[in-house]
Amino acid sequence: MKQGARGYAGTEAARPRTSGAARVPAQPRAAAGGPLPAAPASSGVRGEHTHGEAGLPGARTRRPVQRTSVRGQILDALRTALVTGELRPGEVYSGPALGERFGVSATPVREAMQQLALEGAVEVVPNRGFRVVERGxxxxxxxxxxxxxxxxxxxxxxxxxxxxxxxxxxxxxxxxxxxxxxxxxxxxxxxxxxxxxxxxxxxxxxxxxxxxxxxxxxxxxxxxxxxxxxxxxxxxxxxxxxxxxxxxxxxxxxxxxxxxxxxxxxxxxx
Missing domain, CATH: 1.20.120.530 (GntR ligand-binding domain-like)
Incomplete structure (x- = not known):
């Protein structure tokens, strides 16, 4: 299409809940600006896994334990933030700061950002994080x-x-x-x-x-x-x-x- 105005979902069999599970809040916010959208409940990307209520915005009761990809959720959320402009061109975002906002460790955020770097959306800034590419x-x-x-x-x-x-x-x-x-x-x-x-x-x-x-x-x-x-x-x-x-x-x-x-x-x- 003309220029203008984001994974596939998937889950696997239930597994016992483990400690240290990452949890994605319903309304994460960017480290350097406006709110980031909540990551979707699941993703087809396999990698880090969380259990229980992770990725279920607004969940208030215990849900069946599910195995999902934190990295996939974060990647989807960051892609959405790019399209909407919530991740602003020229701004630098750090993995730990975004991880804190998402309620996850910096590792899945960095891995998602590395994928976006391969796609040309962001560039690595050594010792600082990732800068959203300015495109004309x-x-x-x-x-x-x-x-x-x-x-x-x-x-x-x-x-x-x-x-x-x-x-x-x-x-x-x-x-x-x-x-x-x-x-x-x-x-x-x-x-x-x-x-x-x-x-x-x-x-x-x-x-x-x-x-x-x-x-x-x-x-x-x-x-x-x-x-x-x-x-x-x-x-x-x-x-x-x-x-x-x-x-x-x-x-x-x-x-x-x-x-x-x-x-x-x-x-x-x-």
Whole structure:
């Protein structure tokens, strides 16, 4: 999609509760600014494990013991904070300080931040922590160009080969982006936006393509720094409506309209 406005959940069999379990509070806050969103209840990433009520915001009663990944929860929460701008470009965040806010040790925070460094979202600042990368309009334009080179030809090929009924099955995903845009929450919209594109590209049957496009898409959703950084609700709504218009053209078999829509979707003004 145009630049603008985050794991899969999973649990395993119950195990006895152990001491020293990490607990993620419902409303963690960033060390250097605004509140961070609570990490989701579970994640498919395996690593450190917590037990019991960890990751259950607002839990007031004992819950069944579950084995979950603290690292995955923190990574999801930090990705959401990047999309919403709660982790601010140029700011430095330390692992211990963020760990204290999340109610966990610094280790899963550092590991999550290392993953974000590999994704290009943050950079390591020796002896201090991690700085959120400041990104300008040029980088976003370059990401849009690369995404267009990957996705546009695939979409045009799929437009010729996928039957209308299959496209119609994606209607709920397109409509989900419209609802998310109407709410105006960039994190919710970012997730719905990626889900729609992921479903479209999955029809090509190339898992490598889907993974690479997903990574580029996620990077394109991080807000840029500067006076033009923020995208408002109107921008999100316009972006989402292109999804439904694209589906209409695909179902109708209108190749010219599909070409125009997918090209503008990546290269049009943000």
């Amino acid at each position: 309009a040029r980088e976003l334009a370059e990401l849009a160009e690369v995404r267009a080179l990957l996705e546009v030809p695939v979409m045009l090929r799929l437009a010729r080969t996928v039957p209308a009924g299959r496209w119609a099955e994606l209607r709920p995903l397109a409509e989900a982006t419209v609802r998310a845009a109407a709410v105006g929450c960039r994190a919710t919209y970012a997730e719905a936006d990626r889900a729609f594109h992921r479903a479209v590209l999955a029809l090509a049957g190339n898992e490598q393509l889907v993974q690479i496009a997903e990574e580029l898409h996620r990077r394109a959703q991080w807000p840029q720094s500067g006076p033009t950084a923020s995208r408002g609700r109107a921008d999100l709504v316009a972006d989402a409506r292109e999804h439904t218009a694209l589906l209409d053209a695909l179902i109708a078999g209108d190749a010219d309209a599909v070409r125009a829509l997918v090209t503008d979707h990546f290269t049009g003004p943000s």
